[in-house]
Amino acid sequence: NNQGSREVALREKERLISSIKHKKIETIKRYWKLGFSSRGAISKLKFGVEDEGKRVVGEEEMKVEVRASGLNFRDVLNVLDMYPGEAGDIGGEFSGKNVKNGEKVFGLGEGCFGKHLITSKLLVTEKPKNISFEEAATVSVVFATAIACMEKANLNENSVVLIHSASGGVGVAATQLAKRKYGVKKVYGTAGRKEKQEFARSWGVDEVLYSRDSQYGGEIGEKKVDYVLNSLSGGDFIEKTVSTLKEEGYFAEIGKRGIWSEEEFKKVRPKARYLVYDLVWEMENEKSRIKRILDEISNDLKNKVIEPISKVVFPIQKAKEAFQFMFEAKHMGKIVFSHPRERKTREMVVMSGGFGGLGKEYGRWMMEEKKCGGILMMGRSGAKEEDREMIKEERRIVGGRCDVGRGEEVKILIQESRKSEGRRVGGVMHLAGVTRDGMMEDLEWKDFKQVMIPKIGGLMALRRSIREREEGEIWWVLFSSVASMIGNIGQSNYGAANGFMDGYAENVEGMVSVNWGAWGGAGMYERMDERLKEGKVLELKKAGEYMERVWESGMGNIGVFEIDWKKVGESSFVCRKMVEGARKYEKGKRGTKRIEIKEIEEQVEKCVREIVGMEEEEEIEENGSLKELGFDSMMSVELRNVLNERLGVELPATLLFDYPTMGVLK
Numbered sequence: 218n219n220q221g222s223r224e225v226a227l228r229e230k231e232r233l234i235s236s237i238k239h240k241k242i243e244t245i246k247r248y249w250k251l252g253f254s255s256r257g258a259i260s261k262l263k264f265g266v267e268d269e270g271k272r273v274v275g276e277e278e279m280k281v282e283v284r285a286s287g288l289n290f291r292d293v294l295n296v297l298d299m300y301p302g303e304a305g306d307i308g309g310e311f312s313g314k315n316v317k318n319g320e321k322v323f324g325l326g327e328g329c330f331g332k333h334l335i336t337s338k339l340l341v342t343e344k345p346k347n348i349s350f351e352e353a354a355t356v357s358v359v360f361a362t363a364i365a366c367m368e369k370a371n372l373n374e375n376s377v378v379l380i381h382s383a384s385g386g387v388g389v390a391a392t393q394l395a396k397r398k399y400g401v402k403k404v405y406g407t408a409g410r411k412e413k414q415e416f417a418r419s420w421g422v423d424e425v426l427y428s429r430d431s432q433y434g435g436e437i438g439e440k441k442v443d444y445v446l447n448s449l450s451g452g453d454f455i456e457k458t459v460s461t462l463k464e465e466g467y468f469a470e471i472g473k474r475g476i477w478s479e480e481e482f483k484k485v486r487p488k489a490r491y492l493v494y495d496l497v498w499e500m501e502n503e504k505s506r507i508k509r510i511l512d513e514i515s516n517d518l519k520n521k522v523i524e525p526i527s528k529v530v531f532p533i534q535k536a537k538e539a540f541q542f543m544f545e546a547k548h549m550g551k552i553v554f555s556h557p558r559e560r561k562t563r564e565m566v567v568m569s570g571g572f573g574g575l576g577k578e579y580g581r582w583m584m585e586e587k588k589c590g591g592i593l594m595m596g597r598s599g600a601k602e603e604d605r606e607m608i609k610e611e612r613r614i615v616g617g618r619c620d621v622g623r624g625e626e627v628k629i630l631i632q633e634s635r636k637s638e639g640r641r642v643g644g645v646m647h648l649a650g651v652t653r654d655g656m657m658e659d660l661e662w663k664d665f666k667q668v669m670i671p672k673i674g675g676l677m678a679l680r681r682s683i684r685e686r687e688e689g690e691i692w693w694v695l696f697s698s699v700a701s702m703i704g705n706i707g708q709s710n711y712g713a714a715n716g717f718m719d720g721y722a723e724n725v726e727g728m729v730s731v732n733w734g735a736w737g738g739a740g741m742y743e744r745m746d747e748r749l750k751e752g753k754v755l756e757l758k759k760a761g762e763y764m765e766r767v768w769e770s771g772m773g774n775i776g777v778f779e780i781d782w783k784k785v786g787e788s789s790f791v792c793r794k795m796v797e798g799a800r801k802y803e804k805g806k807r808g809t810k811r812i813e814i815k816e817i818e819e820q821v822e823k824c825v826r827e828i829v830g831m832e833e834e835e836e837i838e839e840n841g842s843l844k845e846l847g848f849d850s851m852m853s854v855e856l857r858n859v860l861n862e863r864l865g866v867e868l869p870a871t872l873l874f875d876y877p878t879m880g881v882l883k
Contacts, residue, residue, distance in 0.1 A: 224704075242534070242766055242769055242770045245264050245534065245557060245769060246264070246265075246266050247332075247559075248266055248267045248332055248333070249264050249265070249266065249267060249331060249332050250264070250265055250266065250267040250268075250328070250330065250331030250332065251263075251264055251265075251307070251308070251330035251331065251533060251536055252264075252265050252306070252307070252330075253296055253307070256295070256296060256297065256298035257297065257298045258296075258297070259293075259296055259297070259537055259540045259541055259544070260537065261296070262296060262536050262537050262540065267331045267332055267333055272335055274335055277337060277338055277339070278335050278336065278337055278338060279315055279317070279322075279335070279336060279337075279338050279341055280315075280316040280317065280333060280334070280335050281311065281313040281314065281315060281316065281322060281326075281333065281334045281335075281336065281341070282313050282314045282316055282332065282333055283311045283312075283313040283329060283331060283332065283333065283334050283556050284311075284312055284313040284314065284350040284354075284555075284556055284558070285311065285312050285313070285350045285351045285353070285354035285553055285554060285555055285556060286308050286310065286311045286312075286329040286330055286354055286533070286553070286554045286556065287309070287310040287311070287329075287354045287355055287357070287358060287551055287552070287553055287554075288531075288539055288540070288543055288551075288552040288553070288554060289309055289310070289358055289386075290543060291304065291309065291473075291497075292307045292308065292309070292540070293540055293543050293544050294473075295307050296540060297544075297871065299871075299874070300473070301473050301474055305327050305497070306327045306328035307328070307330055308326075308327070308328055308329030308330035308331070309325060309326065309327065309329060309358060309497075310323075310324070310325055310326075310329060310354060310357040310358045311323065311324065311325075311326060311329040311334055311354060311357075312344055312350040312351075312353035312354045313334070313350065313556075315341075316333070320343065321343070321344040321350075322341045322342065322343060322344055323341070323342065323344045323350075323353035323354065323356065323357055323511075323515075324336065324340045324341035324342055324357055324511055325340040325341075325357050325358070325361070325496075325500055325507065325511070326340060330533065330536070330554065332556070337504055339504035339505060339507065339508040340500060340504060340507055340508070340511070341511070342508070342511040342512050342514070342515040343515050344515070345515060345518045345519040346519075347518070347519065347521075348518055348525050349726070350726075351528060351530055351553050351555060351726060352525035352528070353525070354528075354551075354553045354554075355386070355525045355526040355527075355528050355550070355551040355553060356390075356514055356518065356525055356526065357511065357514070358386070358387075358496065359386040359387045359389070359390040359526060359551070360390045360394075360510075360514045360523065361496060361507060361510050361511065361514065362387050362390070362471060362494065362496050363387055363390040363391040363394055363446070364394065364510050364513065364514070365494055365496070365499065365506075365510060366391070366446055366469035366471065366492060366494050367391065367394055367395070367399065367444070367446070367469070369467075369492075370443075370444050370467040370469070370490075371467075372395065372399040372401050372443070372444060373399065373400065373401070374400050374401070374402060375402055376395075376399070376401040376402055376443040376444060377401065377402055377403045377404075377405070377440070377441075377442045377443055377444075378391075378395050378401055378403070378404055378405065378442055378443060378444040378445070378446070379405040379406075379407075379437070379442045379444070379445045379446070379458070379461055379462075380392055380395070380404060380405070380406045380407075380422070380445075380446045381406075381407045381428065381445075381446060381447050381448050381449045381458070382407065382408070382428065382448045382449070383404075383406025383407060383408050383417035383420075383422050383425065384406075384408045384409075384413035384414070384416045384417045384549045384550075385448070385549075385550075386526050386550060386551045387446070387448070387471060388406065388408075388417065388446075388448075389417075389420045389526050389527070389550060390523075390526065391446050392404055392406065392417070392420045392421045392422055393420065393421065393523045393524065394523065395421075396421040397421075397522055397523060398517070398522060398523070403423050403424070404421060404422050404423050404424075405422070405423070405424050405425075405426060405433075405437060405442065406418075406422035406424070406425050406426070407425070407426045407427065407428035407433055407449070408425055408426075408427075408428055409427070409428050409429050409546075412549070413549055414427075416527075416549045416550070428449065429828075429830070429847075429852065430829075430830055430847060431452065431453050431454050431456075431457035431458075431847075433457070433461075437461045441461060441462065441463045441466070442461050442462060442463065442466065443463055443466050443467065444466060444467045444468075444469070445458055445459075445461065445462050445466070445467070445468045445469065446469050446471065447468065447469065447470050447471070447472060448470075448471050448472050449472070450472050450474055450475035450476060451475055451844055451847060451848065452844070452845065452846070452847035452848075453847075454847075455475075455476070455477055456485075459477075459482065459485050459486060460485075462486060462489055463489070464486065464488050464489065465488045465489055466486070466489045466490075467489065467490045467492070468482065468486070468489055468490070468491050468492070469492045469494060470491070470492065470493045470494065471494050476493060477491075479491050479493075526550045526551045527549065527550035527551070528550055528551045528552070528553045529542070529548050529550070529551070529552050529553070530552075530553045530554075530555055530726075531552065531553070531554055531555070532554070532555050532557070532770075532771030532772060532773075533554040533555065533556055533557070533771065534557070534769070534770060534771035534772070535771065535772075536554065539552055539554065544854060545854045545858060546854055546855070555726055555727075555771070557768075557769075557771055558692075558727075560588065560589075560643065560644060560692055560768070561589075561590075561643040562587055562588060562589060562590065563589075563590040563640070563643075564589060564590050564640055564641050564642065564643025564644070565589065565590060565591045565592065565593060565634065565635070565638055565640040565641065565642050565643060566583060566588075566589040566591070566592050566593070566642075566643060566644040566645065566646060567592075567593045567595070567631060567642055567644070567645045567646070567679065567683070568580060568592055568593065568594050568595065568645075568646045568648065569595055569596075569621040569645075569646070569647050569648055569649040569671075569675055569679065570595075570596060570621070570647070570648030570649035570650060570671075570696070571592070571593075571594030571595055571596055571616070571646075571648065572594060572596035572598070572599070572600060572601065572616070573596070573648060573739070574736075574738065574739030574757075575648060575696070575736060575739045575757075575760070576594065576596075576646075576648050578739060578757055578760050579646060579648075579760060579761075579764070580592050580594060580614060582760060582761040582764070584613060584614065586761060589643060589644065590613065590640050590643075591613040591614065591615065591638050591640055592613065592614045592615065593615050593617065593630070593631065593634045593638075594614060594615065594616045594617070595616075595617050595618075595619040595621060595627070595630060596616075596618065596619070596649075597618070597619070597620045597621070597649075597671075598618070599616065599617070599618030600616040600618075615634050615637070615638065617630045617633075617634065621647075621649045621671055621674075621675035621678060621679070622649075622670035622671050622674040622675050622678065623678065624674075624677070624678035624681055624682070627675075627678040627679060627682045628678075628681070628682040631682050631683065632682075642683050642691060643691060643692070644691060644692045644693070644694075645679055645683065645691060645692070645693045645694070646694050646696070647675060647676055647679060647693070647694070647695045647696060647718075648696040649671040649672070649675045650668075650671050650672055650696070650698075650711075650714075650715075651667060651668060651671055652668065652708065652711050653665075653667050653668050653710060653711075654707040654708055654711070655707055656707060657709050660709070660710060664710055665710045665713070665714075668710045668711050668714050669710070669713070669714045669717075672714035672715060672717070672718060673714055673717050673718070676695065676718060676721065690727070691727060692727050692728075692768075693722070693725070693727060693728035693729070694728075694729055694731060694764070694767065695718045695719075695721075695722055695728065695729070695730040695731065696731060696733060697715040697716075697718050697719055697730045697731055697732050697733065697774075698711065698712070698715045698732060698733060699732045699733065699734045699735075699776060699778045699780070700712040700715060700732075701713070701714075701715035701716040701718075701719055701732060702719075702732040702776045703780075715730075715732070718730045719732065719774045720774075722773045722774055723773035723774055724773070725773075728773065729767060729768075729770070729772055729773060729774070729775060730773065730774045730775075731767055731774075731775055731776070731777055732774070732775070732776035732777070732778065733755065733777055733778065734754070734755055734776075734777065734778020734779055734780060735754045735755065735778070735779075736754060736755045736757060737754035737755065737756055737757060738757045739757050753779030753780075754779060755777065755778065755779060763777055812864060812865075817864065817883065818883045820860065820863055820864060821860065821879070821882055821883050822837065822879065822883075824856055824859045824860055824863070825837065825843065825846070825856065825879065825882075827859075828848075828852055828855055828856055828859070829846050829847055829848065829852070831846070837879050838878075838879070839878065839879050839880035840878050840879075840880055841878060841879070842877055842878060843873055843877060843878060843879065843882070844873070844877065848873060853872060853873040853874075856872065856873070857869075857872045857873075860872075
């Protein structure tokens with residue numbers, strides 16, 4: 218192990234180690250909108266205040282409270298100032314609620330990365346009940362593009378089609394339409410990495426070809442295809458793709474840079490049809506057609522003719538990470554932003570473990586700050602005398618004796634409280650937990666079971682008991698522990714139970730699991746390891762402030778604690794790698810190493826050859842454009858990442874745009 222870590226996770230063919238990263242939480246205003254100070258870098262993204270509130274909504278327009286939005290490569294190019302022509306505002310597709318009548322909708326617009334959006338009614342359609350808001354945010358751009366490019370191609374059961382970038386959003390949508398709606402005979406698709414090829418195959422591509430070179434032209438050979446959906450450019454990609462098309466075929470181009478004109482295309486395929494499609498142009502000039510297509514998408518989703526695209530979800534507070542993730546081509550399918558929603562202050566909050574010191578502190582704060590309409594506190598032992606006094610003083614707090622690990626008890630108590638209080642459940646705070654500390658060799662299964670039942674069993678019982686509302690309508694805060702983030706001597710069972718909650722929360726909309734540190738005056742502080750006791754503790758009087766920051770974070774899992782990193786590193790092998798990362802943050806410096814100039818030049822040339830697939834004997838001109846070797850934007854990103862890793866440097870995202878030849882790159 219050359220990375221100094223004693224804790225390694227193997228996931229299929231990946232080797233993973235833990236790392237910890239300081240998180241600066243973005244502060245979002247009540248009426249917020251994501252934009253940028255100026256174009257040119259992802260780092261220039263920032264949150265501002267929306268201007269939709271000042272606008273009068275026209276008769277042909279709709280104001281939408283945005284619940285989720287889709288990130289597209291156009292947005293990335295827009296921010297980097299690499300989009301050809303006027304790109305407009307970032308954010309082109311959304312799902313949400315019609316502010317006027319509460320109807321759930323999805324569709325297209327400009328400036329969707331905000332709390333609200335005003336767009337044309339002709340660019341909106343009904344969201345089917347069988348898909349979530351996040352799923353609905355994956356479909357508008359990709360399916361509208363694919364349908365517009367395919368519906369006039371006369372595809373049928375005898376057609377053979379070629380879909381480039383088949384693992385991308387439009388590629389997946391086009392594959393679904395080709396197989397499920399048009400019933401074509403065969404789908405060829407191109408993709409790069411093996412995982413992407415497998416992903417494309419899982420959506421129905423019959424034969425997946427490698428997209429990093431143009432050899433696919435030879436693999437299709439004399440068979441030829443009836444239809445091409447192209448998004449590749451640079452090198453001889455377009456030329457080779459056109460060569461695969463039948464003389465009277467249909468070529469749809471959705472690329473923006475380096476594409477052929479119709480005249481160039483007709484010289485090679487004079488009888489074929491050629492379409493250069495721009496969805497944004499149609500949104501402005503052919504709204505009625507877009508409305509018909511969106512309604513068709515909604516109906517097909519409702520009837521399960523097509524499915525939402527696989528997605529990677531980021532809270533919009535992590536927009537910079539998401540933009541970088543897309544630029545580096547790490548995703549498959551779609552990237553979606555979940556948007557923060559205002560918590561309903563008139564609804565009931567369910568609080569497990571509510572009669573502990575921390576639960577009572579949060580109960581008082583929630584009531585005093587009017588964060589909810591009422592609280593159902595539940596605990597295994599029920600309310601003590603002093604608890605009953607608190608309940609008596611604050612009539613909106615209801616107490617109940619309940620073992621949160623017993624699903625039926627939880628369900629009955631919540632149902633009874635809802636009826637008596639007349640309020641819906643708007644939020645859940647899961648604080649229940651017990652410890653059974655001991656060294657691993659001394660622990661028995663019962664010690665694990667007793668710890669896991671209130672944490673994991675309790676969470677599952679609460680989830681099953683609160684099913685009357687759509688996913689994401691209820692906010693959840695799971696009270697996890699620093700023990701699952703950095704480890705804690707004698708608490709392998711407690712760390713595992715909390716670790717389950719951390720992972721679970723990452724995949725549930727509206728849920729966050731908080732790795733709390735030691736609390737002064739409450740919680741399990743007295744039973745924590747000495748190394749944590751000696752450091753600072755979280756102040757109980759700041760409990761409300763901490764919770765506000767947690768809500769603002771938009772994270773699925775976040776740690777909140779005061780700790781002496783140096784002391785932790787000395788006593789824990791497991792934490793040592795994570796502590797190094799924290800030390801780098803505290804110092805604000807990066808370690809450096811000396812690399813000889815000759816080594817740099819050799820590595821640059823070696824990486825270029827590996828990515829392009831050139832043999833050592835093949836010559837590369839020092840002053841020749843690397844794009845002419847076949848480099849596209851995705852390969853440029855790959856080159857940058859490989860050089861960063863091998864040389865221990867941080868090169869800019871626009872590496873080949875700034876240094877386009879081998880000579881200047883070296």
